[in-house]
Every structure is written in structure tokens, then in C-alpha cells.
Amino acid sequence: MSTATPLPAEHDRASGDNYLTYTRGLRSWIFSLDHKRIGVMYLIAIMASLALGGIFALLIRTELAAPGETIMGRNFYNQMFTLHGAVMIFLFIIPGIPAALGNFVLPIMLGAKDVAFPRLNLASLWLYVIGAAFFLLTLATGGLDTGWTFYTPYSTETNTRVISAATGAFVLGFSSIFTGINFVATIHTMRPPGMTWFRMPLFLWSLYATAVIQVLATPVLGITLLLLGAERLLGLGIFDPKLGGDPILFQHFFWFYSHPAVYIMILPAMGIISELISVFSRKHIFGYRFIAYSSLAIALLGFLVWGHHMFTSGQSKLASMIFSALTFSVSIPSAIKVFNWLATMYKGSIQLRTPMLYALSFIFLFGIGGLTGLFLGALATDVHLTDTYFVVAHFHYVMFGGTLIAFLGGLHYWWPKMFGRMYSEASAQVACLLVFVGFNLTFFPQFILGTRGMPRRYFDYQGLLGEHPEFTGYNLMSSLGSYLLGAGMTLILVYLLHSLWRGRPAPANPWGGATLEWQCSSPPPHDNFATPPVVGDPYDFSRLEYDAAQQAYVSTEGLEGKKLGTRG
């Protein structure tokens, strides 16, 4: 077969068929069963949530920029940090990567036409919108001041809108479960010939591990919130000691979901990083099986460590010891991944495009986030550090420095595929730098605040300055950093939107990825693939070559699969 044979991608481009223009009108979107359109709608929704949560964050940091009351009162501040947490966790970071990016790329990467249950997929999106509406209702009718953790008995006693917020989280839980069911079923049943488990890209392994947690852990959150509602509405004594309940029981229930949920947030991020490091180093991923198995190990061990949130709750010494030991066991698979990524870069051909910059930022920031977890997993040091700003900083290094940075990396990586446009590389690199510097300036001082004893969720630190005059300076640094971070995030939004109208049309394979989504056109056709694609090694880059004229990578073998087995 000669290299002149057009790729399927070029056929599609020529015929003008792509999922964005396949049908027109609002109804064709909001009732669409196409996983790509659902992914795009999810993307818009979660970006709006990210913006909302980000505004709350900037308000919090502005209040804390100086001691004393600066721009808001105590009760409003308590609502702000509660809503920042609730919006970011339930509306952005849990659905972020799986429901938006995962929905779009999972079937294409797998070589399938769609997910296993397209209607369930649409239902998941609609449940998300309904859940988000409950959160907005909460905001409009008096807010919520329990912290995103809803700890009892505070949450049974407060006069803010616990019921509407809990209903929102309950509905969002089902949205998450539906996505999980869909991904598990799709990966089990819809792999085309040749796509064996160990030929799956690692992003799919991580989405699979995530989906397993979503399906198994989320129902516990649903039950817990139902019980909380029953206590508030019917006076059933479950968690409130005044009614004969046990407040610590709530913490066990809550963290039984919410700790695995942390892995719902971070595992897909790790999957993205595996893809980015390999593609932009143009080298086969190192330790494929170890990375794949480590995702499953994290998913399973993640169920057994919830008690590490409760070392000072009064739980028994034996329980604390066991939970501490198990916690350390989860740290090992994460370390394995980081070492494997570094080994992948060794002797690679590394290109510092924007997605790779995010991948390197991830290794840096997640490195700090992961290592600071050691302080919290160890019992003696956790007693001092828990419920201080150290935890806030650790959590943000893992969730923002990890998940959100990987999300941005994935977004920049798949953006040309999703919308068929290239964004401005120069603007993107500036924004990435702003985000990186702003992030560290915001959150690194919080480690110091925490180790020196500043408790989290404090409206004010005036009363702490007698013993700790240094708190003023670190808080100011953190607040200034947050504005830089906000500026970086805004810049990203601006040039991405700009690219939709003014961006250079994207080629099918701008980065040289070897996974299947780069074989179809950008944006992909409605049916993803005209004929089932033939599957090779997702990290074999030897059959791709850069063509300067097209500014894209093209296959050196003509039609995929015809010469399978003869390597470059």
C-alpha cells in the first residue's frame, strides 16, 4: 500500500461530516445521545462550576488577606468556604475528567462508536444539571455553612439550607454512578477485535478503576445523605446525640465514600499524565503493566483507609493504627507511577508543548502533594497537623496541583480533537506559567501556616497574632498568589474561546499520539469510525512521522493495519 492512500480521517474531512455539524439546533444537542456532544455539554457545565468555585475562592482569600474583618462577616465567610468546597468537589472535580474528557475520548480511544448505554449517559448529564440546580437553589435561598463535609451534629442544627444542598449532592451521586456503570460496561463489552485489556491506553485503565469506585462507593454517600435528611426532617436519631444518635458514625459513613472519592478525582488525572508523558517524549510508556495494576491497587486499597481522617476523633487506638498502616500502603502505587513517568522520559525525544508543560507541572506539584501526605499518614505528626492549613495545602496540591492541572493538560491535548481548532501556543505557555507560579505562591505558604498551628476554616486570625505574628505575612502571600492564579485561569478561558473562532484548523494528529482517537478527523465524525479500526500498541510511535507541510503527524504506512507487524 502506498503512502499516497488517503487516511480515513481525510475522507471524513472532505465529506464535511463531523459530530459538531452532524445535526443542528438546540434540541439536537440537549437530547443528543452522542457521547461526544454529551462530553462537550459536560465540559461547558463543569467549566461554569469551576468559575463559580474559583470566584468563591478569591473571595475567601481576599477576606484572609489581612487580619480582622475585611470584606465580609463571619457567617458569610463560613458560607463561602462551604460553597467553594461543595461546588469544587461535587460539581467540578469528581465529574471533571471522567464525565467531560472521559465521555469524549473513552469510546474513541477504545475504537467504539459510543458508550454502552447512550441514554444512561444523557440521563447522567441531566442529573448533573438537576444536582447543580439544587446547589444554586441552596445559594439563592440562604446558603449553607456546614463545610462541604456536612459534619453532624452541626449539620442537623444549623438553620442554613442543608436539605437542598444534600439533595443536590444525592442527585449528583447518581449522575456519577451512571457514568461509572457506563464506563465499566463499555470497556468490558465494546472493545473491537484486537483491543485486548493490555492494549488499552492507560487513560482507559484509570477511567476503569475510577468507574469501579464510582459504582461501589457513591451509594454509601447517598445513604448517608438520606439518613441526614431523615434526621433533620423527621427527627430520627441517627447522628445527633440529642436524639440518641452518634456523630462519629456520620464521619465513618461520610469518609467511607469521600476517601475513595479522592481517588475518583486523582486516578483519571494520573491516566492523562501517562498519555501526555509518553506522547510528548515520543517514547513507549515505561512499565505499562505496573501503571495499569497500580491504578487498580489504588482503587481497591482506597476503600480501606477512610479512618485516617479521624485519628483525633476519639476512635480507638487500634483502629487508628490499622488505618495508618493501610494509608501508607496506598502511597506505594502512586510512587510507582511517578518513577515510571520519569523512566519514560529517559532517552525520549521530549517536546515542551503546552500539554507536556502541564504534565511536568503535575509531577512537580503532585510530588509535593503526595510527599506531604506522609506527614498526615503518620499518627504522631497527624495529631498536630490535622485540621490545620497543612491539610488545606496538602489537599490543594493533590487536587488542584494534581487533578486540575492534569485536567488542563488533557483539555489542551484533546482540544484540537474536540473542536477542530488549534489554540495559541504562546498564550497557552504564558498561562501555564502563571498558573504554576500563582498556585505555588497561593498554597506553599499554607503549609507553613499549618505546621506553625493555624487551624483551617478560620474566619479571622487576629486573635492568633500574639503567639504567631508571622501569620499575617504568609496569609498575604497566599492571597496575592491566588490573584495571579485567577489571572492565569482567566487567560486560559480567553484564548481557548478565541481559538474556536480564530484558531488554525486542527489536523487529525497534531501531537503524534498513537492512540485511536488520533486516527479519526478533528473534530471526529458522528460515528467515530467508518470501519472498526485495527488496534496496535497505543505507545508505538515508530509508524508516525512529522509532516511539516501539514503541521501534523502522518502514518508512514498508509492505511492502518495493512502492514501490521512490519515496524518502521
Added chain:
Amino acid sequence: MTHSLAANMMLAGSLLAETDGGFWLPPARSTTAGAVDQLFYFILGVSAFFFALIVVLMVLFVVLYRRRPGDPAGEAPSHSTALEVFWTVIPLVIVIYIFYEGFVGYMAMRHVPRNAYDILVRAQKWKWIFSYENGHEDSDLHVPVNEAVRLTMTSEDVIHSLFIPTFRLKMDVVPGRYTTTWFRAVRPGTYDLYCAEYCGTGHSDMLAKVVVHEPGQFAKWLQEEGDLLKKLPPAEAGQRLVALRCASCHTIDGNPGIGPTLKGIWGQTHQFSNASPTVVDENYVRESILEPAAKVRQGYTGVMPTFKGILSDQQITAVIEYIKTLK
């Protein structure tokens, strides 16, 4: 020489407990704090080493293997079981050691020595109440130096957490059950005590002091304080009760706090968001203390907890007498 060596060795024993904490930590002032700090700095060293290793390798690879036109990636294996086992086992050994040290330090914090001095702790929004053997109650925690002190704690409303940074001590205070913790302070002085579990409007105002008394001074202080309240006239007893129980939300200087001020309210007619206007008299104050939600002042939210079963009739009378004097 030998003399100073012996002195140094003795010092080393107490230095383990008493350090200035370094850059990262506040000064260490309890017997269990030294072990926490040692572990902290050990983990910090391990973390710094691995972080530096990761970042140096990452930067090195980016520089060495930067893509150049026409230059494909080098040849390197894509897996190595020996390497995987190597970088699994090394971190595993390190974290097992960290776990062990953390566990040992934790057991020392949780294992209360026999004959520890008992102090009862009650937490309520947004105040700490420390009760002593002779019935004295105080809003600050007074303790003797070099003596084991056991805190038996419970909450009257939501979950709080007692946090003394200089002692590296934290324990949740939970309604409906008792939690215990202990410490032995090593140097007289005054230290901060914070609430570390979010408890609502006044969470960041729920502060107190730990006063560590010089040897022999604690018993004297306790005796004086215990006698004082019994001998006081009601208005002065009321003043102490207000300082102990009310001052975190209600000021006595006319400025609004979380709740309205107590100054100059006697005989005034108040407006409420959920009741008709009422004159501030004995019955109104009594009702406000026992059923705070019955009448919520305009411009405030009804966040005050009830004091039913907490303040006696005699104490409420004393508070009323004191409020009368705030003109």
C-alpha cells in the same frame, strides 16, 4: 569537663521535649512534643530528598533529551521488573519506618500516666470551660508545670477540637461522649489554645490560653479562685460568669459582636425578627438564656445555644444583677 558533660546529657533529655521548633514548627513545650518534631523533620528530610531527586531527573531529562529535528527517540527498554521491584521496595521500607515511629509517638500521647491530675473540659459554641476539683470553672486552662494532666472532655452542642500547638496536642470534643487526652507541660508560661474543628459562626473566636504555673503556684492559684466566687456579691459573681460564658459573643462595651452587646440594654424595648417588641427585664433575660430562639434580635441570626441545665437559677440571677450594672 566531666561535669559539663553530665550537665549536657541531662539537658539533652529535656531538650528532646523542649525545642524552639525550628522554622516549620512552633516551640515545643510538652514531653511528647519532642518525638513529634523529630519525626516531622525526618519525614521532611525524606520528602526533600525524593522531591529533589524527582525534579532534578525531570529537568535533566528535559534538557538532555529535548527534541531536535530529525532526531528520533533513543533506544531504551519499556519495562524492567528489577527496576520496578527496586523502586517499590525502597519506598516501602521507608514508609514502614515512618509508620512505626508515628505509631510509637501516638501511643505516648494516648497512654495516660497513672495519677494524672484531672481537669474536666466542656466545649460550647464558642467557649471553653475548664472545671477543677474544687468546683472552680475557668475560661482558660491553668495547669501545674512538670505534672501529667488528664483532660476529660465533652461538648454541649456540636463537635469541637482542643488544639494546643506548642504541646502538639489535638483531640476532638464530641457531644454525647467523653474523649480524653493528656500532656505534661515542661516550662511555665502562657500558650495559645484553639478550637480546630469547625463549629459555626464563632469558630475562629473560640480561643483560650493555657497558663502553666511555676512549681507550687498552681495549688495556690486554685485555692484563691475557688474561694473567690463563693464570697462575691451577685453582681460581681455575674461579671465573672459573663466573662466565662457570654463574652465570646456579647460585648460589654457597646460594640456589636456575634450577638448584641449587653451594655445599656436594661429597661430598653427591643425589636425582634420573630416576636413582638419586649422590654428587657428579669423575665426577658431569663428567657433569652434558657430559650434563645424564642426572641431573636433584629439584625442578628439566632445562633445562640441554650443554657438550660448549664446555668443554675442562682447563676442566672447573678448574671441579671450584673447586666443591671452595665449602663
